[in-house]
Amino acid sequence: MSKKKINHFIFILGLSLGICLSIIYFSQSTTSIMPRMIPDQLSVRSTPRAAVVKNTINNIVAETINHDIVAKFKGPTVQPIVGTNEALKLEKEVRVLCWIMTSPKTLNWKCDAVKKTWGKRCNKVLYFSSKTDDNFPAIGLNVSEGREHLTEKTMMAFTYIYRNHFNDADWFMKADDDTYVIVENLRYFLSTKNSSLPVYYGHWFKPYIKQGYYSGGAGYVLSKEALRRFGKFSNKSCVKEGKFEDLDFGKCMEALRVKTGSSHDDLGRSRFHYSKPGDMLHRIFPSWYLEYDKYGGKKNTMSDYPVSFHYMTPKAMFTMEYYVYHLKPYGIPSK
Incomplete structure (x- = not known):
């Protein structure tokens, strides 16, 4: 293999590794930031669309949910509180x-x-x-x-x-x-x-x-x-x-x-x-x-x-x- 091709291969390998590390970093930082963004006293049942959303928007009360945050992370469909369906x-x-x-x-x-x-x-x-x-x-x-x-x-x-x-x-x-x-x-x-x-x-x-x-x-x-x-x-x-x-x-x-x-x-x-x-x-x-x-x-x-x-x-x-x-x-x- 020529020296030029070897350099090209090393460049692509490094770029791929950098992208992977970036994804891991932002995934972890999002998880650590979200609890401070959403008051910890709020809770609700949710059905997330993705694993990241599940970790970040789980347990948010339907009545007091921060809709801006949910919209940003493509939040879940909020389920009624326990007992509401039976009363209705x-x-x-x-x-x-x-x-x-x-x-x-x-x-x-x-x-x-x-x-x-x-x-x-x-x-x-x-x-x-x-x-x-x-x-x-x-x-x-x-x-x-x-x-x-x-x-x-x-x-x-x-x-x-x-x-x-x-x-x-x-x-x-x-x-x-x-x-x-x-x-x-x-x-x-x-x-x-x-x-x-x-x-x-x-x-x-x-x-x-x-x-x-x-x-x-x-x-x-x-x-x-x-x-x-x-x-x-x-x-x-x-x-x-x-x-x-x-x-x-x-x-x-x-x-x-x-x-x-x-x-x-x-x-x-x-x-x-x-x-x-x-x-x-x-x-x-x-x-x-x-x-x-x-x-x-x-x-x-x-x-x-x-x-x-x-x-x-x-x-x-x-x-x-x-x-x-x-x-x-x-x-x-x-x-």
Whole structure:
């Protein structure tokens, strides 16, 4: 081989070696730089397109991801957080119409908090008052305000829903404007129930009615069949006026042969609650409650999947909204 060819061969060999070393160097430097570029507290599931991307963009939370960095390195398709798919699935399969009992005085105060928090998670939500407010919007019923008219208000609201929204849902939940509902947990509970059966659920009280009835403040939910019976036969079987709304409605359900059902979880823990989370958690019960509660307060250890709480101020609703949907302990997997 001539001297000229030998020199040419050595030049190509050196150039190739230099390129290889450069690739190794930049690959390692990229890996060491990236953790400082992306906050280490962020995490997400990813499906990388290349090995380098996998090492550099693994564990980035979808909600707070640095999109500029991901775009630069041709980042992965971000997968939904754990549990989202199941909640979305139940939203389609377990259709819940929520209706809120409110008044002109509390519409833009208490009811506004419902509207901005849990109310938006129902498949359909309606707000009933004694006066129509198209801006909110609220549906005005031909009834006077005051506790002595609560039964009439409830009966008229369910009648309106039966006539206008019967096919919009499978379950129909009544709540006050100081009730907070975790709608995903409500659907989870109802997912094992049959809406074709005449049944309704809530926080179970025992006096005055053989099968008991449910606390109005904790909210109660009717099956489609229960609402059908109400719409067809309530005029003949149910009182139209009164101030004990939950008791009167319970008598109506019993007359229509709509059964009460237990809403406790498999461990006997409660889901619907007549009072605030702190009261239920620390068992701060008034004397009347121990008499009214079907289990005498003995089973009121809260479920890990609670549905409702009562006596919630707007401030408490927004606080609960943060605790349930935003607060996350870093590094602790869901149980």
